[in-house]
Amino acid sequence: MSQPPRTALRKKSSLLPRLLAGVAVVAIAGAGLWFWNSRKNEAAEGAYRTTTVERGDIRVAISATGTLSAISTVTVGSQISGQVTDVLVDFNSEVKKDEVLARIDPSTYEAQIEQGNAQIASARASLRQAQATLRNAELDYQRKADLGKQQLVAQSDVDLARAALDQARAQVNASQAQIQQQTAATQTTRVNLDRTVIRSPVDGVVLTRTIEPGQTVAASLQAPELFTIAEDLSKMKIELAVDEADIGQVKVGQAVSFTVDAFADRQFRGEVQQVRLAATTTSNVVTYPVVVSVDNSDGTLLPGLTVNAEIEVSKRDNILKVSNAALRYKPTGEQAGATVATQQQAGQPRGGGISDDLARVAGALQLKPEQQAAFDAAAAAVRERQAARTAQVQQGGASMFGGGPGGGPRVVVSSGAGSGAMQAQIRQRMVERMQQDFAPFRATLDDAQRQRWDSELRALLGARRAPLYKLVAGKPEQVQVRVGASDGTSTEVSGDIKEGDVVVVGERAKE
Known part of the structure; x- marks a missing residue:
């Protein structure tokens, strides 16, 4: 066999080190680029304080104080004058109707x-x-x-x-x-x-007694009070003083939880029975009396106890919520311009995600198969129109009610004095359009379902909207969300947001 030339072998041996060196240089450059990008992203993300969108429950309650009392308290007096000869009952005595309480000479x-x-x-x-x-x-x-x-x-x-x-x-x-x-x-x-024989007018318990045997009763212009009898202490009431700023949220039938100092380790429950119109002004503070009915069948609660109560005005289960700090955040300086540019590039429509909220409302109605089918058809039509509208927004030529598949005149919202009226018109257009879209579905509902659907739809479309800033690729991206119930720490949100999204609550100070 013939041997290869020595010159060719020498060329191959000289190219191998160069090839290995080139590969090493490329690998080192790639690692450096990756490391530089990672550090850059970490630095960008580290410039913000963030929180996460969570799913959970929100309970909104109004705090108020009041006093426990019997539902019916009767004052027993004397219509005649004379000397008391006998007193047959004492404090806390249980009495029956027409039972003799005292005698006058x-x-x-x-x-x-x-x-x-x-x-x-x-x-x-x-x-x-x-x-x-x-x-x-x-x-x-x-x-x-x-x-x-x-x-x-x-x-x-x-x-x-x-x-x-x-x-x-x-x-x-x-x-x-x-x-x-x-x-x-x-x-x-x-x-x-x-x-001269003083009798009990009702069944109940003697709360107070103001006479003793031998005492003279003088009935002149008004009947003197001899006894106070509480009727049926198994049912009691609380009169709460609710501030005028909160009274609009209080409705008959709402649940009330309360505590009393006498039993600090227990929590009791009641229900709003009446919201009275007789306002009281004390030191320029206006309050309204709210009557709460309480079950006291075990006899634990006593008349006159001071109550610290919470009226549950709203309870939202299994909803998206975010820290209130995220809703208060507003970007500053260069970050504000970058956020606006990012939002414009993304072409995000205002008020997105309403289909998901409507699906959640429908899911709570326990729909029958034919009702669910009617809802799915209406929701599909709404999603198609929103998709077309989003595409128009991205092209830069459509408004919320532009000439897309949804039809209707173009509405442009200005930032002048009339912007509030324009926003009200937009909201009214949304309500009318939703009512039209879901009219066939609504016709399949019974009275209870229809009432709840109308209430939830009005609340959903009338909800306040606010900007929220998601952290995407290390940069804040503004999204408009609907704001719902708030417990002072967290707030219900819905729209173009999902569980697990990272949102900005503040900016870290530059070193």
């Missing part, structure tokens, strides 16, 4: 009754005397009238006999009236005699 009224009976007997005797006089006057007049017809007596005698008859009749009527008068007076005394 009845001797005065008993004597008055005896006197009245004697006066009635005297009046009856006078009546009998008047009746006898009347009979005699009737006979006398009859005789003289007959004689007068025969011209045997003077006419004057007949007239006098008639006058005597009339007087006798009047005297009988007067005696009968006197008997009635004396009988009524005696009956009044009997009523007062019965009032």
